[in-house]
Amino acid sequence: MPSANPPQAPDAAAVQHAFASFLRRTHLSSPSAIARIVAEESATLGGEHVQVCLVDHEQEMLITVPEHEGAESVEHSIDGTLAGRCFAATTIVHGQPDADGCVRLWVPLLDGTERLGVLGMTVRAAWLDDELITSWERFAHLVAVTIVAKRAYGDVFARVRRRAPMTIASELLWSLAPPLVFATDDLALAGLLEPAYDNGGDALDYAVNGRTLHAGVFDAMGHGLPAAGVAAFAVSAYRHSRRAGLDLEATYEAMDAAVGEQYPDRRFVTAVITELDLDAGHLRWICAGHPPPVIIRDRHPVLPATTPVPPLGTRLQHRPPAVATAALEPGDLVLLHTDGLTEAQNPAGERFSPERVVRFIIREAAAGRTAPETLRRMRHALLHREQAELRDDATALLLEWRSGGELRILPPTVAG
Incomplete structure (x- = not known):
């Protein structure tokens, strides 16, 4: 028999209350309490059975953040699930209504354009109009920003993302790594660090200052913790020079001197450091014993x-x-990488050569893939479909200039 007082769709007042309450409660919350607060405040927006899911370091699974200590996490594969489609395409998706008229809704968790994971909830299909979907997108954005702000104060989010033990060397390098996705006007970039749990000598870094992108990829001699220490020192020297306002030439000279003085035992770091004028598309770089950038055009x-x-x-x-130097043209892609990416071999002894890497990127770009999704799929193809063995750490930065990639990373409700 129908209820005399059927539930009502959340109105503007309910949405405002959910946002205000979430902000108030998270001011003094610990990181471990975030998932529970999200679930409780989602009820005001009409959401049930809420899941806050973060992507694992290998970008294969979306793993739920437990609402309380001892709760088991649930994994959703990025390939072949609605949650995974939401993450890979950074778009809001939902399933078919069930017998009760409810659907499972998935919304990307984005801090700017950094893909943290997804937010899942069950809602009544009859309530899903544009206004409510936009409210959920805004709420998910607020949740993502809160996770980024709170992750420095606890380990719950770091633990959720791990599906294997991590070496101390990788712990060090991940602690220095910037977000692996970033976009601003005219620029989209994505990074790759492999192997995720045993990277012992590769690093990457970037910064956008005004309308200039500074980006570098580094490969320290050797492997394991000693090499990771040298790579971490090189990144610190890079940041120190960059923040002091040194130009590209002076940055190289300062880094060369700093690494040599700190490691007189002849340890060294190969690197490519770049500057890109985001307005003019003028790219400058220095290759220090390292593979040069590859520009992909048309x-x-x-x-x-x-x-x-x-x-x-x-x-x-x-x-x-x-x-x-090079003058980029609108739509150009620029790949920076370490030699570990192109030296990986499949069981037949075939290398994932520079030519194959470029062909893969071209194919994904032609299919409309974003830079972060291209690198995620490259990793999957390399280590799973090709069953390749990484003979060395593999690190990459993929840049898109004036391709519109920065808008394709965002959900339609944001990109317009």
Whole structure:
């Protein structure tokens, strides 16, 4: 028999109350309490059976954050599930109504454009109009920002993302890594760090200051904790020089001297450091014993002339370092990578060569994939479909300039 007082769809007042209550409660909350607060405040928005899911380090699974200590986490595969489609396409998705007229709704958890995971809840299908879906998108954004703000104060989010033991070397390098997805006007970028739990010598870094992108990829000699320590020092030296306002040439010279003085036992770091003028598309870089950037234009690789200089720490460069330049065109992609990416071998002994890497990126770009999704799928193809063995750490940064990629990362409710 129908209820005399059927539940009502949340109105504007309910939405405002949910947002205000969530903000008030999270001011003094611990990181471990966030999932429970999300679930309780979601009820005001008409959501039941709420799941806050974070992506694991290998970007294969979405794992629920427990609402209380001792609760078991649930995993959703990124491939083949609605939750996974929501994450991969950064779009809001829902299933078919069940016998009770309810649907499972999935909303991306985005801090800006960093893909943290997804928020899942069950709602009444009859309530799903544009206004409520937009409210859920805004609420998910608030949840994502809160997770980023709170993760520095506890370990719950870091633990959820791990599906395997992590080495101390990887712990060090992950602690220094910037978010692996970022976008701003005219720019979208994504990063890759592999193996996720045993990376012992590769690192990446970037910063956008005004309308200039600074980006670098680093590969320290050796493997394990000693190499990770050198890589971490190189990243710190890079940031120190960048924040001091040094130009590209002076940054290389300062880093070379710093690594050489700190590690006189002849440890060194290969690197490529770049600057990109986001308005003009003017790209400058220095290759310190490292593979040069690959520019992909109109589905073809462009390999500008590059004069390499000695690796960082060798102190063998006795004149100003050579700086290579290129004028990007709208829609260009730029790939920075360590040699571990192109030296991986499948069981047949075939290398994931530079040519194959470029072909893969071209194919994904033609299919409309965003930079972060392209690198996620590359990792999946490399380690699963190809069953490749990484002979060295594999690190990459993929940049898109004036391709509209920054808008494709966002849900339609945000991108407009």
